[in-house]
Amino acid sequence: MRFYGKERRRTKIYIQETIFEEEKNVNPAKLLRFLLVLMILVGQAACASPATPTQAPEAPAAATESPSEPIKIGWFGALSGDQAVWGTAERNGFQLMFEKINAAGGILGRQVEFINYDDKGDQLEAVNVVKRLIKEDKVVAVLGSNSSGRNIAVAPIGEEAHVPIIATYATNPKVTQPTPDTLNQYTFRVCFTDPYQGAVMANFAFNDLKATKAAVLYEISSDYSVGVSDYFKQEWAKLGGELVAAEAFKTGDVEFRAQLTKIKDANPDVIIMPFLYKEVALATKQARDLGITATFIGGDGWPSSELLTMAGEAVEGSYLVDHTDVNMEQVKDWRAEYKARYGMDFEVNAIMAHDAVLVLKAAIEKAGSTDPEKIKIALETMGAVEGYTGSIKIDPKTHNPIGKSAAIIAITDGKFSLFKVVAPMQ
Amino acid sequence: MVILQQVINGISIGAVYALIAVGYSLVYSILKFSNFAHGGVMMLGSYFGFLALTILHVPFWLAFPLAIVGAGLLAVANERIAYRPIRIRNSPLLYLMISSLGVSIFLENFTIVTIGPNFRTFPPVLPTTPIMLGTISIGRLDLIILAITAVSLALLTWIIYGSKIGNAIRATSYSMRAASLMGINPDWIVALVFFLAGASAGIGGVLFGIKYTVWPQMGNLTIKAFIAAVVGGLGSLPGAVLGAVILGITETFAAAFVSSAFRDLFSYALMIIIILVRPGGLLGKITEEKA
Numbered sequence: 001m002r003f004y005g006k007e008r009r010r011t012k013i014y015i016q017e018t019i020f021e022e023e024k025n026v027n028p029a030k031l032l033r034f035l036l037v038l039m040i041l042v043g044q045a046a047c048a049s050p051a052t053p054t055q056a057p058e059a060p061a062a063a064t065e066s067p068s069e070p071i072k073i074g075w076f077g078a079l080s081g082d083q084a085v086w087g088t089a090e091r092n093g094f095q096l097m098f099e100k101i102n103a104a105g106g107i108l109g110r111q112v113e114f115i116n117y118d119d120k121g122d123q124l125e126a127v128n129v130v131k132r133l134i135k136e137d138k139v140v141a142v143l144g145s146n147s148s149g150r151n152i153a154v155a156p157i158g159e160e161a162h163v164p165i166i167a168t169y170a171t172n173p174k175v176t177q178p179t180p181d182t183l184n185q186y187t188f189r190v191c192f193t194d195p196y197q198g199a200v201m202a203n204f205a206f207n208d209l210k211a212t213k214a215a216v217l218y219e220i221s222s223d224y225s226v227g228v229s230d231y232f233k234q235e236w237a238k239l240g241g242e243l244v245a246a247e248a249f250k251t252g253d254v255e256f257r258a259q260l261t262k263i264k265d266a267n268p269d270v271i272i273m274p275f276l277y278k279e280v281a282l283a284t285k286q287a288r289d290l291g292i293t294a295t296f297i298g299g300d301g302w303p304s305s306e307l308l309t310m311a312g313e314a315v316e317g318s319y320l321v322d323h324t325d326v327n328m329e330q331v332k333d334w335r336a337e338y339k340a341r342y343g344m345d346f347e348v349n350a351i352m353a354h355d356a357v358l359v360l361k362a363a364i365e366k367a368g369s370t371d372p373e374k375i376k377i378a379l380e381t382m383g384a385v386e387g388y389t390g391s392i393k394i395d396p397k398t399h400n401p402i403g404k405s406a407a408i409i410a411i412t413d414g415k416f417s418l419f420k421v422v423a424p425m426q
Numbered sequence: 427m428v429i430l431q432q433v434i435n436g437i438s439i440g441a442v443y444a445l446i447a448v449g450y451s452l453v454y455s456i457l458k459f460s461n462f463a464h465g466g467v468m469m470l471g472s473y474f475g476f477l478a479l480t481i482l483h484v485p486f487w488l489a490f491p492l493a494i495v496g497a498g499l500l501a502v503a504n505e506r507i508a509y510r511p512i513r514i515r516n517s518p519l520l521y522l523m524i525s526s527l528g529v530s531i532f533l534e535n536f537t538i539v540t541i542g543p544n545f546r547t548f549p550p551v552l553p554t555t556p557i558m559l560g561t562i563s564i565g566r567l568d569l570i571i572l573a574i575t576a577v578s579l580a581l582l583t584w585i586i587y588g589s590k591i592g593n594a595i596r597a598t599s600y601s602m603r604a605a606s607l608m609g610i611n612p613d614w615i616v617a618l619v620f621f622l623a624g625a626s627a628g629i630g631g632v633l634f635g636i637k638y639t640v641w642p643q644m645g646n647l648t649i650k651a652f653i654a655a656v657v658g659g660l661g662s663l664p665g666a667v668l669g670a671v672i673l674g675i676t677e678t679f680a681a682a683f684v685s686s687a688f689r690d691l692f693s694y695a696l697m698i699i700i701i702l703v704r705p706g707g708l709l710g711k712i713t714e715e716k717a
Contacts, residue, residue, distance in 0.1 A: 248685070250687075255435075258677070258689070281547075289555075289556045291558060291561065306544065
């Protein structure tokens with residue numbers, strides 16, 4: 001009781017002080033702000049009252065739309081954990097892009113507010129932050145992420161809230177199509193898909209490297225890795241190649257010698273390694289230590305300047321399939337701006353972020369509104385957008401971009417360099 | 427030939443597990459709880475070595491002891507801050523375990539925030555090229571790791587079974603109260619045990635970092651060392667080493683001859699079978715419940 005009394009006195013004093021403050025500073029700006037808040041409240045009430053109870057909860061973004069308010073756009077991705085290198089590059093790319101758009105007058109004459117959250121590379125965390133973006137921050141669209149697993153996990157949230165999610169680097173088919181006959185109405189992507197990536201790997205190994213015996217090492221707990229290796233195996237069998245070994249490991253593993261010893265015994269010409277750079281660095285090093293001389297072929301989980309420092313000699317002479325060439329001429333300015341702003345290495349993710357922003361901006365402009373529902377329709381119906389990774393036209397039937405090309409990158413002299421560009425396949 | 431190569435692979439993994447498992451067992455033998463923060467100490471020990479080499483630019487012969495002492499002191503501080511208050515209040519052992527889980531999460535996140543989430547590679551301080559005997563490859567690094575592990579374990583065994591301080595440690599592990607009646611200060615013994623456990627984690631961390639890489643979540647790998655300690659018998663030093671080698675070979679053989687996808691299934695199945703059939707572990711004498 002004694003405590004209660006003290007607390008109360010303190011509150012009273014506080015209240016008195018605030019009242020005093022209030023009286024002292026009645027200035028026009030404060031009054032105006034008060035009136036503005038009042039107007040918004042009244043406006044909301046007016047909008048809300050005629051609505052029938054059945055269509056109540058969703059689409060509050062459209063109701064509060066006003067030209068002076070910024071457009072809220074959300075992002076989720078890994079700023080910590082294994083995939084932080086890419087997540088950070090992507091977030092930086094988006095941030096820089098929106099800063100440029102804001103400086104040039106914004107979208108539909110409105111500034112963009114970029115809200116970004118760290119999902120730690122974790123699916124559960126991704127679900128939490130996307131819920132927060134949509135339900136609390138009321139963003140008009142969600143951008144990200146660089147991982148299929150997390151995009152598959154958050155897709156139902158977009159479906160339920162009717163807010164479009166544009167994936168930048170999630171390549172598994174299930175991201176937009178949970179089964180071949182169904183479509184996630186609100187999930188889109190701007191990158192190519194794993195069937196294509198796997199097929200490109202198989203064709204490259206068979207036709208360019210003239211390999212006949214292939215082995216696959218894959219990460220069994222990753223949707224991405226299992227997907228790519230399956231599609232590789234399909235295409236490889238179609239081409240008439242021989243699959244001599246398929247070995248798996250678990251996320252977080254650092255020791256691959258047991259699997260690699262088995263692979264070595266099968267004596268393949270090429271080893272397909274569709275997983276992320278940390279494991280790639282360890283697996284390639286251990287493979288070379290065991291005396292394996294086969295050529296390594298990787299996917300879009302490889303490109304990272306950290307791979308070169310971590311793996312060094314071991315990845316020399318390897319090839320990988322990527323979305324685009326990170327060193328290409330067109331992105332020179334974008335790379336320079338990025339480096340000037342952040343002072344860190346440029347990754348392909350910043351290019352994908354650039355293209356995703358162009359697609360979203362075009363969709364909002366076509367819709368002429370920031371209503372998530374209208375943005376979704378615009379994404380499906382608008383024409384091609386010219387990005388750094390080619391012209392991006394979303395297929396309304398699959399929500400994947402049509403006709404994206406891939407780049408085969410070679411690792412020579414400790415650098416990534418473009419080997420060739422592969423034409424889109426049908 | 428393949429089998430021989432797989433045995434070598436298995437032993438080389440087992441050697442690293444052993445160093446970390448020994449730390450678990452040491453702490454368990456005194457305080458009778460599983461110190462899950464051990465992984466965090468190992469991770470930071472690895473970072474200490476890495477930072478000494480890359481920021482202080484000291485030679486490896488100095489960086490390695492720095493990392494070992496650093497990890498040892500970290501473990502002592504860990505005990506002082508997070509365990510001693512619980513111990514003094516005679517709270518249930520479960521609280522110590524919960525506290526250790528908290529410390530483990532704290533250390534991981536602290537590292538992410540201060541040092542950064544990225545993977546770091548040790549500069550080439552030890553030779554990593556393998557020796558090829560026909561088609562069989564034996565890592566030079568693995569041989570060095572094996573040698574360092576053997577020397578550290580021998581030293582540790584001598585400290586515990588051959589020195590006067592070791593007598594005190596063993597007395598305390600039998601009964602803390604009786605030992606304190608004999609004039610042994612249990613707080614000092616506990617601190618010493620944590621220092622030894624931390625130092626062995628530091629050795630393991632640095633070797634692990636050189637062999638693979640350094641990153642904030644590397645402490646999670648000590649769950650394998652925990653399995654090794656349980657298999658060998660929590661609280662028993664030779665048991666921890668035996669368990670680690672058995673685990674390393676089991677894992678390698680499971681991956682090689684059954685399916686690499688099932689490897690961890692075998693590790694955990696091994697642990698469960700041991701707990702069911704021989705709850706004290708292979709060389710353990712204690713039969714109380716393992717926490």
